[in-house]
Amino acid sequence: MVLKAEIITVGNEILSGATLNSNAAVLGRRLLEVGVVPQWGSVVADDAQDIARAVLHSVERAGVVIVTGGLGPTPDDVTREAIAAAADRPLVLREDLLDDMRRGWTARGTTMPESNTRQAFLPARSSVIPNPVGSAPGFRLKIAGTDVFVLPGVPAEMSGMLRETVLPALAARARGRIRRFRTLHTIGWPESAIAERISRRLRCSGEWSLAYLPQRGGVDLRVGAAGSPARVNRVLADAVGRIRRILGPAVYGADGGPLEALVGRQLLRRGWTVSVAESCTGGLLSNLLTHVPGSSAYFDRAVVAYSNRAKTSLLGVSPKTLRARGAVSGEVAVEMARGVKRLSRTTLGISVTGIAGPGGGTKNKPVGLVYVGLAVGRSARAFRFQFPGDRRSVKYRSSRAALNLLRLYLRGGTLDAVETGMWRSGEGEKRIRQDGRG
């Protein structure tokens, strides 16, 4: 028997369309991953009666109900009252929880405001769900025999509590038939090129399904199968292996391992270090690299040289090159990468210069033109990209492209291997070589 879930989202801001219901989407995906099927979603106002009605409908139909939102300290946060009414139990002050909350505020260097005391009132016979990220605690209880989990609406808090408490509890219940997905992450190849390559060499057997999920800065492939856990795992492992072989260096990972974490692990393994020189990405490449816990072991520094003066004085880019080629050029990308590597004495130096837009484009150098430079030892090379989209999109795609160059170098060990790993259409990548020059 498949375990069916209902998701209840509380909040006027969702009903009014001010906020997209991203919490419900995250819940849907995560539940499926542990074999629980989301069967019905409800969105209700910050109204205790509506919330209670929705809960009573849901516990009748589903094996598990997840409620998000309305757990804050303000008077319009009425989910606690509503759940107590649906369960026909009183709200009781949980002294243990109140002590924990006070300790949390004190640890953050301040005193808990009195109004937060509301958050320590839970329906009788509930268990507390700890909040690893923020101050609003969640709780779980049974209503009419159905498990009800109640989580805050702030996405990061909801996700953290889902991951640490709710999913492990549900995974234990779902035993038996499951539906599982694995996601392969690719970067650097267009969706159509991936699809063509796969359809030429692989036939879906009907045992598994394949969906293309284009992301900003890469395409994800979602492979799904259903059945007993043993069968599902075997089918998925086989399909994933075939696709990996077909796509080779375009695949950088599976199931959510971010590109920057992969690059970090490979740098650590080799004992190498990296420094960064950014222009159009404005710090985003460095921000991504330092999302990884422990990145200080291989990341030394970054220079965001937005002005030409900063490029010259901090990175030693020659004013002559800037005049002759312009700040957005392969030559400047190479000098930036060499400059930051020399400055910080790291194994690798990586640079980005380009036109993020919306202004600043010309006929020869349009918005979205970006050069990424990579310096290693005495060699350096720049790679040219033309990205679509708005300013944020260009910044993001450029930063991802730079991470991908690092990955390909760490994978192949030579600048030629980087080129081989990239997808090439006729015009795609003009390269500026300066191998062997110091």
Place this chain on the structure above:
Amino acid sequence: MVLKAEIITVGNEILSGATLNSNAAVLGRRLLEVGVVPQWGSVVADDAQDIARAVLHSVERAGVVIVTGGLGPTPDDVTREAIAAAADRPLVLREDLLDDMRRGWTARGTTMPESNTRQAFLPARSSVIPNPVGSAPGFRLKIAGTDVFVLPGVPAEMSGMLRETVLPALAARARGRIRRFRTLHTIGWPESAIAERISRRLRCSGEWSLAYLPQRGGVDLRVGAAGSPARVNRVLADAVGRIRRILGPAVYGADGGPLEALVGRQLLRRGWTVSVAESCTGGLLSNLLTHVPGSSAYFDRAVVAYSNRAKTSLLGVSPKTLRARGAVSGEVAVEMARGVKRLSRTTLGISVTGIAGPGGGTKNKPVGLVYVGLAVGRSARAFRFQFPGDRRSVKYRSSRAALNLLRLYLRGGTLDAVETGMWRSGEGEKRIRQDGRG
């Protein structure tokens, strides 16, 4: 009497989280604009029984029900059957509609596939809603006295039919009455402190409503009112003005202007420039500042000095201070801000140093401890923060706090004004002053 609406979204792809429910958000916003209040949302699978159950619940509670999705020509499109079952009427072939559909296909230069004939079967006594964009027709009917509108799930088709048929019909019913919202953005004060301050000094008159929407790195306040357009605008302007006066410097904007854009506009207006020295935020502060188009006019450079060596060699932080106080200290924050300002000759220098976690915390310097330094002229000051959450959360909150310091300085013109604008609980902000030192 306010006309209340329920929105039913049909589609496995929404339940599974593969697609965000943007249709429901668009519907919510558009309905409010004509004075109809979205009161309840349901998301159901491509399952005729579930769709019919949702419709029967909704017609009981609401004055109008809008269903989207499941009107295509394939076997998993079962909304027509479900609505017919809910209305307890047969599906009948509408020859008039079939002729129209055939003509549409011919006009697009091709012949209608036979499978599309399914789309011409509607519940008896329905009216056709023309589709100005695509091929799937919609329809409307009354069930248990309630208006039910059924639209396709393709967003562009749904929006077109909403605009041309549904909204005019509803506006006629809601006559003159609208509901409108405004959003105030705050930063730096905890939600509970904002709520306490407001509840002490302001009573909701019943003319308008107030919701607290905590975000990562700030709290939004959503003020709503209903009535005639003139009345609504007057009530909202009055409420927003009062709240702004009560919260003073905690409010940084309204209706969606991001903090970094506000800071950018103020820098431009004064002709000032800024440079950035980051440690734990790893480039994120600089990334946010450069999200703003045209930021090169006031943003010169950033140095991400992750290692102590980088702090010393690039920013001139004294090795003695690093040894005596540690890299995460107000003194180092001040030296970093001074250093980057001197290096780049900008009006302002801003710095961040802290412990983003998950590792690196100690008893005296726990994860989440962050110092933000601000240097201007010969003065500099550091501000201490203790943020909750994981690595990304600490990076984000720290970067927002730094933007907020810039905003408060640009607003008040002195470092004392920055302090006054920040929220203080007993312990909250120890300050490290070095005013007047060079």
